Amino acid sequence: MADLxxxxxxxxxxxxxxxILLYQLMCLADLEFDYINPYDSASRINKSVLPEFVVQGTLCFLHLVTGHWVMFLFCLPYSYYNFRLYNQKxxxxxxxxxxxxxxxxxxxxIFKLAYLVVLLxxxxxxMIWSIVDD
Structure with missing residues (x-):
């Protein structure tokens, strides 16, 4: 039950x-079609970047703690990329x-979105495998 x-x-x-990523893409699309000014778009995107990084780090840590090594290894490159972006400011x-x-x-x-859809x-x-296995 804990695995589920x-x-x-x-x-x-x-x-x-x-x-969060879809929200960022919508802000960029609104900016591209000139529905929003650059300052508002940048401030909205910048407010959502750190929560995205924190949630991704939490997801990676969850897989590490629960022993789902394959998913941890799949989440690791995305978390490393986010970590590298943050360190380089x-x-x-x-x-x-x-x-x-x-x-x-x-x-x-869009690349991040495709990667996360594969992870999903x-x-x-x-999740279905663990339900059927029990």
Whole structure:
């Protein structure tokens, strides 16, 4: 039963990260179509970056503690990338350069989204596997 609870928690954490990334993509799309000014878009994205990093770190730590080594290894590159961005102080979007970086920022977040969808599918698979195994 504890294993199922861990997979459910993992599922909800992944949904939270996906929601944060979709919010960031919507802010970038609004900026691209000129529905929002650069300052508001950058401040909204910057407010959601650290919660994304914390939730991803929590997810990686959850898999480490519960002994789901395969999922931990799948989560590790994403967590390392976030850690590297934070240490290099490149995790925040610059207001003055947001239009120049818009295509790159969108591609980066779409890649993260695809990676997290794969993790979500794997998490659902392992959750169903643990239900059937019990």
């Amino acid at each position: 609870f861990a997979w459910l928690l993992s599922f909800f954490l992944l949904i939270a990260i996906l929601g 490149r995790h925040l979007v610059d207001v003055t350069e947001i239009f120049n970086q818009l295509p790159w920022e969108k591609k980066l977040r 599918c794997l998490s659902i698979f392992w």
